[in-house]
Amino acid sequence: MTPRLTAVQLEEFRSSIWDYYQHHRRSMPWRETADPYHIFVSEVMLQQTQVARVRQKYADFLQRFPSWHELAVARLADVVQQWQGLGYNRRARFLHQAAGEVVSRFACGLPADQQLLATLPGIGHNTAGAICAFAFGMPVVFIETNIRRVYIHFFFDGRYKVSDTQLLPLIEQTLDRSDPRQWYFALMDYGATLKAHGSNPNRRSAHYSRQPGFEGSRRQLRGAVLRLLVSGQRLALADIAAAVGEQHAGSLESVLSDLENEGFLAAEQAHYYLR
DNA sequence: GTCCAGGACC
DNA sequence: GGTCCTGGAC
Known part of the structure; x- marks a missing residue:
């Protein structure tokens, strides 16, 4: 085999x-540091997202949320706002949640332990391995x-x-x-x-699959709804429907319900807002 | 316009 | 095994 x-x-x-x-080594800002928080943020951003698109977002994000603590106490809406342009907004929520857990569970800092890291939201075995290699220089397999x-x-x-x-x-x-760190680079x-x-x-690869189209998809609609609400306004269903357009009319309520269940949205007096 | 890159979670 | 986003390349 x-x-x-x-x-x-x-x-x-x-x-x-x-x-x-x-x-031919590539230069990247997160390769110049071993700060566990910086490495953690970069690895979550780099999931499903190319290096070129992460560079500026990484710098802006750390400027806005310089430490675990400042990320943990931030509003989710602010984190999602900072995330705009990266896609897969669930990662922003995972990162925010993870910061909360790091502050409460690991007051002394991120543990150098692949299994333990993989218990944090949004961190699977592979991202946990990358963090161990890049922040702690550990010879882990991922x-x-x-x-x-x-x-x-x-x-x-x-x-x-x-x-x-x-x-x-x-x-x-x-x-x-x-030198596991440089080896993986x-x-x-x-x-x-x-x-x-x-x-x-x-x-x-056995794990390769072609991705479905984006135009008219639920993914597109989810992104549009979050982008609409990220500035802090509260909108009624009809306002959101008008803003996202005719093509999404059929799935809007179901998407809003999903986003609410996932913890992105709340509704008061029939008006939706970002948490 | 169409295609494609990128792991975690349910 | 299905779902999740966006922008850049062609």
Whole structure:
């Protein structure tokens, strides 16, 4: 199933990655710090979102919410406002909730523990691993899209439906324990270039799927509703319906209900507002 | 205009 | 296995 690497294969692979990194490393602000809060914010932003779009948002967000405490005590509406343009607003709510938990559960700071980090909202095994590697320099095993590309490209040439379960033992075998932080930076930079040049190896991942269209979707409507309310105004159903337009009329009430249940919205006297 | 990148949670 | 956003590339 998963190949066991020889010492020579291992050395060749590591050399390829390090050599590429030496000449083509990408510079990013969150790579210049080991501050757990800064790393945490960057990793949540980088979930499902490309580096280019995160850069400015990262700087603005930290300017507005400089510490766990200031994020924890902020209004959710302010956090969502700061999040605008990144998409997947649930991440803003998770981040806000996570800050609350960090302040209450981990007064001494973020724990250097992958399992424990993965109990925080919005943090799964992979983001927890990234935080451990980048904030604490720990030799943990995790996978994300760029890393996935690298291992499929090198070790599963011509194969289809490659699962992460097959990749993880290889990531573990090849992990350079002398400097996990730089090693993962190097892997991700190599993976990013594989996408840019030639066919994307991740299409051969068992976890690849084509995404549905955005125009007219519930996702689009959710974004539109939050954008409408993010400035703090309270609006009646009819006002929201008028603002989001005819094409969303059928699903508006259901979307409002979802957003209310998720903790984004509240309603008083038939007027909706952002919490 | 159409396609596509990006993990967590239910 | 379905759902969640937005902007940039083509």
